[in-house]
Structures are given as C-alpha cells and as structure tokens.
Amino acid sequence: MSDEANRAAFQEIKGRMIENTGKMKQVQNQMRNKEGEKKRAYLTLAELRQLPDNTNTYKSIEREFVLEPKSVLMNEQEQRLKDSESAIAALQASKEYLEKQKAEVESNLAELLQQDPGLAQQIMSMSVM
Structure with a gap:
C-alpha cells in the first residue's frame, strides 16, 4: 500500500475507534441510569411490602400527590423493576x-x-505536533 492509502486507512480506523468509544460511553451511562432505576424500584417495593395490604399510599405525579391503594403502587414498581432488568x-x-x-x-x-x-512513526510525529 502507498503512504497515502495507509494514512487514509489509519484515518478510517481512527474514526471508527472514536465512534465506538462514544457509543460505549453512551451505553455505559444508560446502564448506570437503568441500574439506578432498578435499585429505586427494588427499595420502594421493599418498603411497600412492609405496609398492611389495605393501606392507601400516595403516588407522586409531577407536583401533585394522588392517593392510591398499595396494590397499584406495588404493580407499578414491579413493572419498573422488570422493565429495568x-x-x-x-x-x-x-x-x-x-x-x-x-x-x-x-x-x-x-x-x-x-x-x-x-x-507508526508518521502517526507519532503527527500527534506530537
């Protein structure tokens, strides 16, 4: 291969590596967010399970609180847990x-x-500049 073809191949590989790294960071951030959602759902379920079955609970909807039966909140949290997983x-x-x-x-x-x-030497000399 000529020097120009090698440089073009290197630039393509470099671009693919940068793209791959960006996607990897995005996936890792999404995983971290989903792990947090999963943990919140799990902890909320643990707290709800301690309440008597006939307990009414409050559900936060934006800036409002709505009174709901415990079973409704349990179902929602279980679904969030499954969705996160x-x-x-x-x-x-x-x-x-x-x-x-x-x-x-x-x-x-x-x-x-x-x-x-x-x-390799050409690449190193380009990165030093």
Whole structure:
C-alpha cells in the first residue's frame, strides 16, 4: 500500500475507534441510569411490602400527590423493576457487541501497522505536533 492509502486507512480506523468509544460511553451511562432505576424500584417495593395490604399510599405525579391503594403502587414498581432488568440485558448485549467491534478495530490497526512499520512513526510525529 502507498503512504497515502495507509494514512487514509489509519484515518478510517481512527474514526471508527472514536465512534465506538462514544457509543460505549453512551451505553455505559444508560446502564448506570437503568441500574439506578432498578435499585429505586427494588427499595420502594421493599418498603411497600412492609405496609398492611389495605393501606392507601400516595403516588407522586409531577407536583401533585394522588392517593392510591398499595396494590397499584406495588404493580407499578414491579413493572419498573422488570422493565429495568430487560433494558439492562439489552444494553449488556449492545456493550458486548461494541466490545467485539473495538477488538476488531484494534486488530485492523495492528495489522495496518504491521504492514507498514513506518506508518507508526508518521502517526507519532503527527500527534506530537
């Protein structure tokens, strides 16, 4: 490959790596948020379970509070817990896919650098500037 083709290949690999890193951070943030939602739902359920069955509870809707039977809130929290768990599972699958893509990109970079050892020096001299 010519120097220009190698540089173009490097730029493409670099772009893919940057894109992959951004997606990975986004997925990790989403997972962290869903873990928080799951924990809140779990803790709320734990508190609701301690109340007698015939207890009326207050549900917060924006800035208002609505009186609801305990069973309604229990069902809502159980659904939130299930939704969070399924979202986390889907995000975990996305994370694993992105990790495979990252490994592939790193492999492509290593292969490119193996084909043209002078490219590594060029890259390093470009990053120093």
